[in-house]
Amino acid sequence: MSKEKNQQTEERILETAIEVFQERGMAATRMQEIADRAGINKALLHYYFRSKQQLFEAVFSKCFMQFAPKVNSIFQSEEPLFDKLYRFADNYITFMLKNRFLVPFIVQEMNNNSEFAFSFLDSVNRPDPTIISGQIKAEIEAGIIKPIHPKQLLLSIFSLVAFPFAAQVLIKGLLKMDDEEFVTLMNERKTLIPDMIKNALKP
Amino acid sequence: MSKEKNQQTEERILETAIEVFQERGMAATRMQEIADRAGINKALLHYYFRSKQQLFEAVFSKCFMQFAPKVNSIFQSEEPLFDKLYRFADNYITFMLKNRFLVPFIVQEMNNNSEFAFSFLDSVNRPDPTIISGQIKAEIEAGIIKPIHPKQLLLSIFSLVAFPFAAQVLIKGLLKMDDEEFVTLMNERKTLIPDMIKNALKP
DNA sequence: TCAAAAATTAACCATTTGGTTAAACCAAAC
DNA sequence: GTTTGGTTTAACCAAATGGTTAATTTTTGA
Numbered sequence: 001m002s003k004e005k006n007q008q009t010e011e012r013i014l015e016t017a018i019e020v021f022q023e024r025g026m027a028a029t030r031m032q033e034i035a036d037r038a039g040i041n042k043a044l045l046h047y048y049f050r051s052k053q054q055l056f057e058a059v060f061s062k063c064f065m066q067f068a069p070k071v072n073s074i075f076q077s078e079e080p081l082f083d084k085l086y087r088f089a090d091n092y093i094t095f096m097l098k099n100r101f102l103v104p105f106i107v108q109e110m111n112n113n114s115e116f117a118f119s120f121l122d123s124v125n126r127p128d129p130t131i132i133s134g135q136i137k138a139e140i141e142a143g144i145i146k147p148i149h150p151k152q153l154l155l156s157i158f159s160l161v162a163f164p165f166a167a168q169v170l171i172k173g174l175l176k177m178d179d180e181e182f183v184t185l186m187n188e189r190k191t192l193i194p195d196m197i198k199n200a201l202k203p
Numbered sequence: 204m205s206k207e208k209n210q211q212t213e214e215r216i217l218e219t220a221i222e223v224f225q226e227r228g229m230a231a232t233r234m235q236e237i238a239d240r241a242g243i244n245k246a247l248l249h250y251y252f253r254s255k256q257q258l259f260e261a262v263f264s265k266c267f268m269q270f271a272p273k274v275n276s277i278f279q280s281e282e283p284l285f286d287k288l289y290r291f292a293d294n295y296i297t298f299m300l301k302n303r304f305l306v307p308f309i310v311q312e313m314n315n316n317s318e319f320a321f322s323f324l325d326s327v328n329r330p331d332p333t334i335i336s337g338q339i340k341a342e343i344e345a346g347i348i349k350p351i352h353p354k355q356l357l358l359s360i361f362s363l364v365a366f367p368f369a370a371q372v373l374i375k376g377l378l379k380m381d382d383e384e385f386v387t388l389m390n391e392r393k394t395l396i397p398d399m400i401k402n403a404l405k406p
Numbered sequence: 407t408c409a410a411a412a413a414t415t416a417a418c419c420a421t422t423t424g425g426t427t428a429a430a431c432c433a434a435a436c
Numbered sequence: 437g438t439t440t441g442g443t444t445t446a447a448c449c450a451a452a453t454g455g456t457t458a459a460t461t462t463t464t465g466a
Contacts, residue, residue, distance in 0.1 A: 006443075025315060027230035031424060041445050046425060104314045110372040111307045112228055121376040129378050146402075151378050151388060152395055158374070159366035160359055166369055169313040171361070173324040175332050175354050185354060192355055199349075200403035209413075234454060244415050249455060 010048050013038050014058060017049075021059045022101035025108055029056075060109060060120070063102055067095060068126055075132045081139050084132070085194045089161055093190050096165050097183060103165035129154055145201040153197075160193045213251050216241050217261060220252075224262045225304035228311055232259075263312060263323070266305055270298060271329055278335045284342050287335070288397045292364055296393050299368045300386060306368035332357060348404040356400075363396045 016038040021029050031052055035042040049055035074088050096103055110117040133150035140147050164171055164186060172182055219241040224232050234255055238245040252258035277291050299306055313320040336353035343350050367374055367389060375385060 009443085025228070025230060025311075027228060028315065030422085032422090042424085043426080043446085044444060047443075050425095052424065104311075107370045107373055108228075108307075108311050108314070110370070110376070111311070112231065114372045117372050118376055127377060148395075149388070149391070151380070152391065154378060155367055155374065155388065156363055156396075156399065158370075158377075159362045163362035163366035163369065164358055166366065167310045167313070167361075169317045169320050170310055171358065173313070173321055174330060174361075175357060177354070185352075185358065188352070188355065192351075193359075196359065196403045199405070200399045202402070212413080233452085235452090245454085246416085246456075247414060250413075253455095255454065 009040070009044070013040070013045060013048055013055075014062065017055055017059050018063060021056060022063070022105040025105070026056050026112065031055075056109075057116070057120075060106075061124075064106060064120070064124070066099070066102065067092070068124070070095070071127045072125065075127060075129075081132075081135055081145070082194065082198055085157065085197060086191070088157070089193045090190045092161050093186050096162075097186055100165070100168070103162055104168065107162075107166045143203055146203050148201065153201075157193070157197065160196070161189070164189070212243070212247070216243070216248060216251055216258075217265065220258055220262050221266060224259060225266070225308040228308070229259050229315065234258075259312075260319070260323075263309075264327075266309060267323070267327070269302070269305070270295070271327070273298070274330045275328065278330060278332075284335075284338055284348070285397065285401055288360065288400060289394070291360070292396045293393045295364050296389050299365075300389055303368070303371070306365055307371065310365075310369045346406055349406050351404065356404075360396070360400065363399075364392070367392075 013034070017034050020034050020037060024033075029052075031045055032042055034055075035045055045055065049058060070091060071088065074084055074091065077084065079087070129151070132154065136145075136148070136150040136153055139145050164182075168182070171177070172179070177185070216237070220237050223237050223240060227236075232255075234248055235245055237258075238248055248258065252261060273294060274291065277287055277294065280287065282290070332354070335357065339348075339351070339353040339356055342348050367385075371385070374380070375382070380388070
């Protein structure tokens with residue numbers, strides 16, 4: 001068989017696996033369901049990816065890499081802090097609105113598999129907080145923004161942007177929103193969040 | 204056998220089940236492990252709680268009720284908005300620091316089991332956003348705070364407080380924190396978050 | 407004291423699940 | 437056309453898992 005089809009099949013398996021893993025999470029995912037949805041025999045899964053664990057790791061890695069480099073490039077550019085912030089909120093929310101299960105999946109599996117999570121983060125070109133932390137300190141010293149621990153600021157930004165996706169069902173339930181309203185709200189947040197932080201940090 | 208011991212056993216099972224479910228999540232939890240940790244026979248689990256699903260629902264309900272009424276009472280009191288906010292951040296973070304797995308558990312299981320999640324929320328004395336939403340609108344009209352959609356404000360508050368707990372492992376990994384630093388940061392956030400929001404909403 | 411009721415257990419059971427094996431299939435090279 | 441290599445499948449397998457049953461132990465209350 002040609003290399004072509006080989007790659008195609010592997011690709012189809014991985015894409016299907018991403019779907020199922022994101023929908024159900026690692027623990028609740030069944031190899032059989034992936035095989036069924038991909039229209040192949042279960043044994044073929046093990047032919048391409050040796051085990052459930054390895055398939056999961058391929059899925060996780062691909063998912064993580066779908067947004068990490070982008071975040072990285074924004075945070076490591078030369079722009080002023082607030083420009084980065086607007087760009088980040090916009091890009092991140094836009095992307096996550098198209099990939100609704102991504103954040104919950106990453107968050108959940110990191111929590112449930114922390115040994116793997118840490119070794120994965122160490123092996124990967126992950127967003128590096130030192131550069132932007134330096135920038136935050138510099139802008140504080142320059143009097144552009146109020147003093148704040150850089151990690152607190154970063155944590156707040158991530159929280160404001162990511163939590164609504166991470167806790168989608170809870171939030172919709174508590175605030176009595178349907179999906180349409182949720183999307184509207186998240187679109188507003190592309191500017192609302194940076195505006196809010198800008199205001200909060202006004203010296 | 205006395206009603207006493209009955210209650211005691213049921214209580215011990217439930218407490219153990221809370222531990223295991225929070226550690227592993229519904230899908231990865233094994234009835235056998237709960238039985239082992241509780242020092243009883245597996246059949247006894249089914250004697251008190253008919254099935255894994257029912258045990259899970261008891262666990263989930265008890266966990267949810269550990270904090271929902273408190274949040275409720277704070278948000279529905281007569282205080283000014285910012286007083287509530289300070290009280291909420293302080294109480295919530297203090298409690299979650301002592302129950303590290305609670306938020307991730309609730310968030311994860313609501314996501315993975317949304318049919319159950321919604322019917323549960325409907326059946327329960329959940330935090331009701333209408334009251335505090337009214338208050339927010341009133342304080343906007345009184346010129347105390349800037350205009351903002353009440354749901355956006357509530358969503359932001361929840362995000363800032365809850366996300367670090369929900370995504371603990373991811374956050375520690377990205378920001379390179381050990382647990383000690385995490386605790387320090389979260390303690391600072393008891394006032395940092397309300398301060399930040401207060402500033403952001405200054406008219 | 408002793409029989410009935412409740413609690414607890416050991417042994418089972420059916421099904422599900424991740425994973426394996428050996429055979430079949432199929433495109434291409436010779 | 438036949439061999440050869442990787443690809444795909446049907447059939448299996450052993451372990452794990454949620455759940456049940458029937459018997460045993462403990463408690464109760466008359």
